[in-house]
Amino acid sequence: MHQARGEKHWIIPDGFIPPKSAPGDYVSHESICVLNCSSEEAQLQITIFFEDREPLENISVAVAGRRTYHIRTSSLSANGASIPVGVPYAIEVLSDIPIIVQYSRLDATQAANALMSVVAYPIK
Amino acid sequence: MHQARGEKHWIIPDGFIPPKSAPGDYVSHESICVLNCSSEEAQLQITIFFEDREPLENISVAVAGRRTYHIRTSSLSANGASIPVGVPYAIEVLSDIPIIVQYSRLDATQAANALMSVVAYPIK
Amino acid sequence: MHQARGEKHWIIPDGFIPPKSAPGDYVSHESICVLNCSSEEAQLQITIFFEDREPLENISVAVAGRRTYHIRTSSLSANGASIPVGVPYAIEVLSDIPIIVQYSRLDATQAANALMSVVAYPIK
């Protein structure tokens, strides 16, 4: 059995889904990249915070044991609601077992793509 | 009631507002991205440090409870003074309750944009 | 004798080797950048995690004392298996002595390159 590693609570203050993509190899997207080092499945609860409206809560995602999962934020939804494009937001990830979380954005608004990435902030 | 999370004191050593933007979808900008997990409003005091002059102090910003706020640095001002473009500077964020802070820059000087982002450094 | 600094266990959740490179100065690549501050050689064991298959384990790399080593992920292999291009993965680095680890990606899929970098997450 492999041990769980990392933390159970992670924050990413800068989320933004670029509203368009230029023609080319890539489509604009963001990923919440999770590593689950343990042998058990991890159960994640994701909350999305906005500037001007109530949070989108209780989005559930599972990450299998000894696997990574690069979650596209555009695929997340709760009660039929998903994250609008072109709007500033923030991400909270809670997990039932320790995991490690990184966030990356590929902005393909233009033919010339731009990339950014941060390790999320762990709440201990 | 939701609990405040994170830290009350954050540092970003590398600030720079690109002086120009190429025509296109984006304008060059920087954002101080804050998440306030608590149910209470957070009161922020921002200080801007320069290489060759006295700091710009006592810039006040409020972030509502259970909200994120992506603050454009070009919008900050104290006593009529704001951050000049094209000049290296650094940012200190103090908050009355714990928050989480990330900093991102979109440089649209050229038609081909560039992006960078860091989680700010927490002073504990 | 110089002392070892940093941590022995580091995680990078977002790995991805871009499948192609446009003609130009750069080829798409990722690097695991290690600094070994000590006078002794560091022995690293790297594990690669995937979304849909078993991890690639026991990849050995040595980093000489008082040296840095910027390891191209495309050069890593274990039992004849290496990391496929165009597939999301995650990286775990274990070292017998403390080191510091940063991860950077240059995406040269297009003529206009994109860069991202994070300090890896230390497990303490």
Added chain:
Amino acid sequence: MHQARGEKHWIIPDGFIPPKSAPGDYVSHESICVLNCSSEEAQLQITIFFEDREPLENISVAVAGRRTYHIRTSSLSANGASIPVGVPYAIEVLSDIPIIVQYSRLDATQAANALMSVVAYPIK
């Protein structure tokens, strides 16, 4: 008097000075961005580590009190030796008082620039 904040010892494993710049607004460069929150001057000692040769040691830099300093790595030298371009290296920053350190790279090898940034790793 303002108090010193941060740490006295910081590491950046991924240094690289791009060997060329395309014509345009920017020249390829890297900066070690320091914030000195205290009222006193900070005395820095920088060491540069390579993959295949002895470190470049005892590079001295001063950062004034209540100031930031964005140090171009290409400006650093010790005993007449400076950092060669196009070579992987790593950076260690020691300070006599606590400071905060971030590292950013602008790669203008191509007309389309790329940016990356990390907060340096603090040794506690």
